[in-house]
Amino acid sequence: MPGKDNLELMESTEARLRGEIAELRRQLEEQKRLHGGHSAAAPARPARRTLWTMGFLIVLAIAGAFLAGYLPRQRRQTILFAEAKAAVDTLPIANIVKVERSSPKSELVLPGSIQAVTEAPILARASGYIKRRLVDIGDRVAAGQLLAEIEAPELDQEVRQAKASLQQTQSALEQALANLEQGKTNQELARVTAVRWSNLALKGAVSRQENDQYQAQYKAQSANVQALEKAVAAARNNVAAAEANVARLTDMQGYKQVRAPFAGVITLRNVDVGALISAGNTMLFRIAQKNVLRTYVNVPQASAVSVRVGQTARLSIPDLPGRQFTGTVSRTASALDPSTRTLLTEVQVPNADGTLLPGMYAMVNLTAPRKDPPLLIPGDTLVVRSNGPQVAVVEGDHTIHFQPIVLGRDYGDRLEVLSGLDGGAEIVVNPSDFIREGSKVNPVLVAEKPASKSGPPAGRGSH
Numbered sequence: 001m002p003g004k005d006n007l008e009l010m011e012s013t014e015a016r017l018r019g020e021i022a023e024l025r026r027q028l029e030e031q032k033r034l035h036g037g038h039s040a041a042a043p044a045r046p047a048r049r050t051l052w053t054m055g056f057l058i059v060l061a062i063a064g065a066f067l068a069g070y071l072p073r074q075r076r077q078t079i080l081f082a083e084a085k086a087a088v089d090t091l092p093i094a095n096i097v098k099v100e101r102s103s104p105k106s107e108l109v110l111p112g113s114i115q116a117v118t119e120a121p122i123l124a125r126a127s128g129y130i131k132r133r134l135v136d137i138g139d140r141v142a143a144g145q146l147l148a149e150i151e152a153p154e155l156d157q158e159v160r161q162a163k164a165s166l167q168q169t170q171s172a173l174e175q176a177l178a179n180l181e182q183g184k185t186n187q188e189l190a191r192v193t194a195v196r197w198s199n200l201a202l203k204g205a206v207s208r209q210e211n212d213q214y215q216a217q218y219k220a221q222s223a224n225v226q227a228l229e230k231a232v233a234a235a236r237n238n239v240a241a242a243e244a245n246v247a248r249l250t251d252m253q254g255y256k257q258v259r260a261p262f263a264g265v266i267t268l269r270n271v272d273v274g275a276l277i278s279a280g281n282t283m284l285f286r287i288a289q290k291n292v293l294r295t296y297v298n299v300p301q302a303s304a305v306s307v308r309v310g311q312t313a314r315l316s317i318p319d320l321p322g323r324q325f326t327g328t329v330s331r332t333a334s335a336l337d338p339s340t341r342t343l344l345t346e347v348q349v350p351n352a353d354g355t356l357l358p359g360m361y362a363m364v365n366l367t368a369p370r371k372d373p374p375l376l377i378p379g380d381t382l383v384v385r386s387n388g389p390q391v392a393v394v395e396g397d398h399t400i401h402f403q404p405i406v407l408g409r410d411y412g413d414r415l416e417v418l419s420g421l422d423g424g425a426e427i428v429v430n431p432s433d434f435i436r437e438g439s440k441v442n443p444v445l446v447a448e449k450p451a452s453k454s455g456p457p458a459g460r461g462s463h
Contacts (some may be wrong), residue, residue, distance in 0.1 A: 024057050094441035095429045096394055097381065099421050102373045107365055108303050112295040112315075114360040116288035117348065118262060125255035127279045128152030130271050135285070137269050141260040147285060150256040150277065159249040166242035173235035180228040187221035194218040264289040267358070288358055293351050294330070297364045298342035302409065306368035307332060313347045314365040317356070325349050325356065329366070374408055375417040381427045382407075382415060391421070392428035392435050394443045400428070402437050 131151040135141060194214045201211035268286035271277060277284070295315065299307050307329060315325040327349035336343055347364055349356065383390045383402065390402045408416030421427075428435055429446060 021057065021060050024053060024060075028053065028057075091398075091440055091442040092434045094392075094394065094400075094431075094435060094443050095446045096426045096443045097378060097429055097446060099375050099377055099417070099423055099425045099427060101423055102370075102376045102416075104370055104373050106303070106306060106368050106370045106373075108299065108306075108368070109363055109365050110297040110299065112297040112347070112362050112364045114293050114295050114315075114349075114356055114358055114362055116264075116290060116358045117292045117294050118264070119267075119286070119288040119358070120261060121268075121283045122147065122258060122261070122285040122287060123280060124150060124258065124277045124282050124284055125279055126150050126152045126155055126252055127277065128155065128256070130273050130275045130277065130284075133269075133271070133273055135266050135269075137266055139266045141264065141266060141287065143260055143263045145260045146257055147260055147266075148258040148271075150258065152253075152256055155249065155252055155256070159246070159253055162242065162246045162249050166239065166246050169235065169238040169242040173232065173239050176228065176232040176235040180225070180232050183221065183225045183228040187218070187225045190214070190218040190221040258284055260287060262287070262289060290351055290354055290356075290358065293349050293356050293358065295327070295347045295349065295362055295364055297345050297347065297366075298337070298340060299332075299345050299366070301336055301341045301343070303366075303368075304336065304343040306370070307343065307345055307366060308368075312367065313349075314367070315347070315349055315356075315362045316365070317360060317362055319360075320355070323355075325351075327364075375421055375423060376414050377417055377421070377427060378429060379410075379413050379415055380430050383431060392431045393421075394426040394428065394441065398440050398443060400435055400437060400439050400441060 128150045129152075130148055132149040133147075134149075135145075135147050141147065194217070197206060197211045197214040200206045201208055264287045266285050267288050269284070271282065271284050309329055309331060311329040313327045313329055315327055317323065317325075327347045329345060330348040331346050333344040345366075377391060381391050383392060388404055389407055390404050393401045393403045395401055403420055405420030406418040408418045410416075426443060426445075428441075435441065
């Protein structure tokens with residue numbers, strides 16, 4: 001290994017320098033012995049070579065001390081670095097992603113069927129034959145426009161008979177009024193006679209029996225007048241009933257002309273000229289308004305609280321790619337269907353250009369703000385064990401910890417986490433068998449896969 005060769009070279013250099021230092025010390029001792037006899041006479045000046053030798057020896061000693069301390073330390077650091085690198089290289093690699101929160105806006109996509117806001121079948125109110133048909137399927141009609149005419153001879157005959165009956169009752173009323181006038185006249189005559197006989201009876205000119213007889217005649221005439229007044233009232237009621245019958249049959253005659261109840265489009269025609277129709281049973285046409293359409297969707301219980309009247313909705317039609325239609329939530333059922341736990345919601349969409357047709361299949365996107373957006377994790381990070389769902393979290397020292405979590409909605413490729421994780425936590429993708437509790441790993445951050453169309457890239461949800 002290159003590190004081992006360098007170490008051996010430094011050790012040989014150190015040994016060589018130590019040998020040279022020992023040789024220089026030996027030579028210095030010999031020179032001291034040779035010049036020892038002249039030291040008493042006079043102090044001799046040291047030779048220049050000796051000074052250079054001593055300086056060289058001092059430098060060599062300092063270098064040797066430096067090398068003796070530095071080289072072992074450097075050797076230990078090299079060994080530790082190599083061991084650490086080898087340990088890191090031997091740790092298993094774990095692909096990780098960071099936990100993030102979903103968008104603060106929730107997009108709920110639900111299927112729906114487009115219907116006309118107002119749609120009605122047109123039935124005949126008069127029995128007879130179709131005399132004329134003026135419209136067909138797809139024709140746009142205005143409110144009150146004539147659609148067809150019915151020929152009803154029996155109804156015409158009933159009208160003539162009702163008018164004749166009305167004339168009879170009017171004649172009977174006139175006769176009752178005449179009888180009432182005659183009765184009032186007889187009553188007045190009986191009153192005058194009764195007053196006269198009463199005065200004569202007081203004077204004793206006539207008998208009491210005769211007076212009582214005229215008084216009884218007056219009372220009888222008064223009762224007769226009351227009876228005649230009742231007869232006049234009954235005759236008037238008969239006239240009113242006959243007039244009401246004539247008015248009813250006349251109105252029925254008006255139904256021989258079939259008119260549009262509102263502006264719209266004829267979507268169905270069931271009859272043609274000459275067809276026999278029965279009042280109240282035969283449907284002639286079906287008419288629908290198309291300027292505004294509505295779509296009913298069933299909102300799941302989890303999202304029912306976020307749907308409100310006036311909320312904006314976007315409709316997309318599979319047959320019209322790239323186009324979206326903006327609508328508004330017009331009303332909700334304000335109660336969940338106990339069988340499906342869903343909230344029936346109506347979305348109205350303007351259709352001024354007539355692009356949308358009743359009966360189309362549509363996908364309705366309901367966007368609503370969320371106060372506390374949930375955490376989202378990829379579906380391939382989930383570990384399901386006997387103690388519940390978990391994820392493998394990589395802690396700060398690269399240690400694995402299996403954290404229990406509480407799941408929310410399942411979007412297929414992503415899952416909502418209601419509790420158990422914090423935003424920014426690093427979790428292992430597709431944890432294998434070597435990912436165990438407390439084991440160390442070499443984490444590698446990977447790019448998160450984009451959410452599928454059925455998932456919630458911006459908080460979208462589907463059920």
